Amino acid sequence: TAASIANAASINFEQESIKVFPNPARSKITIKHNVNINIKSVVFYNVLGEQVMKIHDGFDSIDVSQLSSALYFVKIKSDVVEINKRLIIKK
Numbered sequence: 521t522a523a524s525i526a527n528a529a530s531i532n533f534e535q536e537s538i539k540v541f542p543n544p545a546r547s548k549i550t551i552k553h554n555v556n557i558n559i560k561s562v563v564f565y566n567v568l569g570e571q572v573m574k575i576h577d578g579f580d581s582i583d584v585s586q587l588s589s590a591l592y593f594v595k596i597k598s599d600v601v602e603i604n605k606r607l608i609i610k611k
Contacts (some may be wrong), residue, residue, distance in 0.1 A: 544608035547585040557598040
C-alpha cells in the first residue's frame with residue numbers, strides 16, 4: 521500500500537540521517553543526526569546477539585574503549601524509531 525511505502529521511505533530516511541563515526545573506532549564514537557529526534561538509549565550487541573553495553577545519555581561522545589576488537593550491532597532508540605547500525609572496533 522501507499523502507506524507502507526511511505527513508512528519504509530521514512531525509516532530509510534531516518535536510517536541515513538543518523539551517523540555513527542569513526543567506523544572503525546578505537547576508543548570513542550560520536551552519534552550525529554540531522555533530524556529532530558530525541559535519542560533515548562544506545563545499545564551495543566556482539567555478533568551472538570548478547571547485549572554488551574547500554575548508554576542512556578552523553579551520546580555526542582561515547583567511550584567504547586572497554587569493547588574488544590570485533591563487529592558490533594548498535595541499536596539507537598528514540599521516541600519514535602529504532603535505528604540499527606554496524607560498528608567495528610579495532611584496537
